[in-house]
Amino acid sequence: MTVTSGGRRVGILVVEDEPTLGEAIAARLRAEGFATHLAADGPSAVRTAQEQLPDLIVLDVMLPGFDGLEVCRRIQAERAVPVLMVTARDDESDLIEGLRTGADDYLTKPFSMRELIARVHALLRRVERAAELGAAAGAEPAVGTGFHPAAAPRAPRPLRFVAGGSGAGPRVLEIDPAQRRVRVGTGRDRDEAHLTPTEFDLLACLAGQPRTVLSREKLLAEVWDWLDASGTRTVDSHVKAVRRKIGAEWIRTVHGVGYALEAEPAPEEPAAPAGP
Numbered sequence: 001m002t003v004t005s006g007g008r009r010v011g012i013l014v015v016e017d018e019p020t021l022g023e024a025i026a027a028r029l030r031a032e033g034f035a036t037h038l039a040a041d042g043p044s045a046v047r048t049a050q051e052q053l054p055d056l057i058v059l060d061v062m063l064p065g066f067d068g069l070e071v072c073r074r075i076q077a078e079r080a081v082p083v084l085m086v087t088a089r090d091d092e093s094d095l096i097e098g099l100r101t102g103a104d105d106y107l108t109k110p111f112s113m114r115e116l117i118a119r120v121h122a123l124l125r126r127v128e129r130a131a132e133l134g135a136a137a138g139a140e141p142a143v144g145t146g147f148h149p150a151a152a153p154r155a156p157r158p159l160r161f162v163a164g165g166s167g168a169g170p171r172v173l174e175i176d177p178a179q180r181r182v183r184v185g186t187g188r189d190r191d192e193a194h195l196t197p198t199e200f201d202l203l204a205c206l207a208g209q210p211r212t213v214l215s216r217e218k219l220l221a222e223v224w225d226w227l228d229a230s231g232t233r234t235v236d237s238h239v240k241a242v243r244r245k246i247g248a249e250w251i252r253t254v255h256g257v258g259y260a261l262e263a264e265p266a267p268e269e270p271a272a273p274a275g276p
Contacts, residue, residue, distance in 0.1 A: 003033040003124075010124065011035040013054035015045040015071065016086070017063050025058060028113045029120070042066035049075045056124060058116070061087040061098065069101050076102035082123050082197060086111070099241040104198040105224070105234060122225035126201055159207050161263035163249050172266055173250055175207050184246050193245040198223065202238050206251065206261040215258040235259075 003010040012034045016022035019040070026036040037052050039045040042065035049057065057075065061068040072083055085103040098106055104126075105119055158176040174183040174190060180200050183190035195203065201223045206214060214222075216232040224234065239259055243251055252262040 009033075009035040010056075011037065011052060011054045012120070013037045013039060013045070013049055013052060013057045015039045015057065015063065015068065016060045017041060018060075024113070025116065028117065029058075032117055032120075034120075040064075042068070042071050045071045046074050049081070050078070053079070054081065055127075056120060057081060057083045058120070059083050059085050059103070061085060069097060072098070072101040072103055082127050084116075084119055084123060096237055096240055096244075099196065099199070099237060100244075102196060104196050106237070118226060119224070123198075125225060126197055126223075160266035161207070161210060161250075161261070162266045163247075163263055171247070171249075173246060173263060175204060177204060182246065195242065195245060199238055199242050199245070202235075203242055203246070203261075206259060207263075210261045210263050210265065213252075213254045213258055213260045217258075219258065 010033075012029050014022055014026045014029065014036055016025060016038075017040050022038055022040065026038055029036045037048055037054065039048045040063075042063045044065075045057075045059070045063070045068075048054075059068045059071060063071065068085060068087075072085070075081060076083075080102075083103040083105075085098045085106040086109065087098065087106060088109040104123055107116060107119065158174050158178075160175075161173045162170040163173070171184065171186055172190060176182070180197075182193045182195055182200065182203065184193055185191050202219065205219060205222050216235045219235050220226045220232065235258075239251055239253075250261060250263060252260045254260065
């Protein structure tokens, strides 16, 4: 089976300094139908990403030259690409730092190839869904086809929430599914929060049922397409990353269960006054 996108084979860059493990990962990905490229250190990883333009990167943290965090920073500064980070360190601060640099998901060594493949497919599905939604939102009529954007599904409107218990000048959280943008602030003065694709999907999932507690297992299934509860720490780490970017008051932890968006739908905003 060959995995394709837009008529071309989907490419994955594997960055791993242990030759045996790197070759094993690449071989399994090839067996799944992906085109694969290998890099064994930081500088060659950045160079290969620039040359091959992979659709996804499986990135080890501990690398010679410079580490995977720096690799992620440099690659994401030039081109947004989904990153599955692999680390031998189980320290939560390291995992949070990986998400902060632009990684979308992570695996802790040792891991099974089955889990790695499942996460690769899930991450690619999320990216594809985001691209389809963006295309629908900006659809233009095709000459001679009779197609018009009005006939296409209407792009969802932005969701707006106010933090529970807010007094004068409540903080507003705006989530735009069509543009996949998040803004937070008071009144109309809102700053953009730069979320990774996975962080956005997690927040959007919580926003779909505000004030409803969603279990870690449900979030894994809905956001990661992953049905094995062994990945619940992934949820916790991503929630912490989202809180850091939008503010801790928006997401409530229910210990032993999961998380909820602690917010109320915001009232409709009046249209901005027209200029002179």
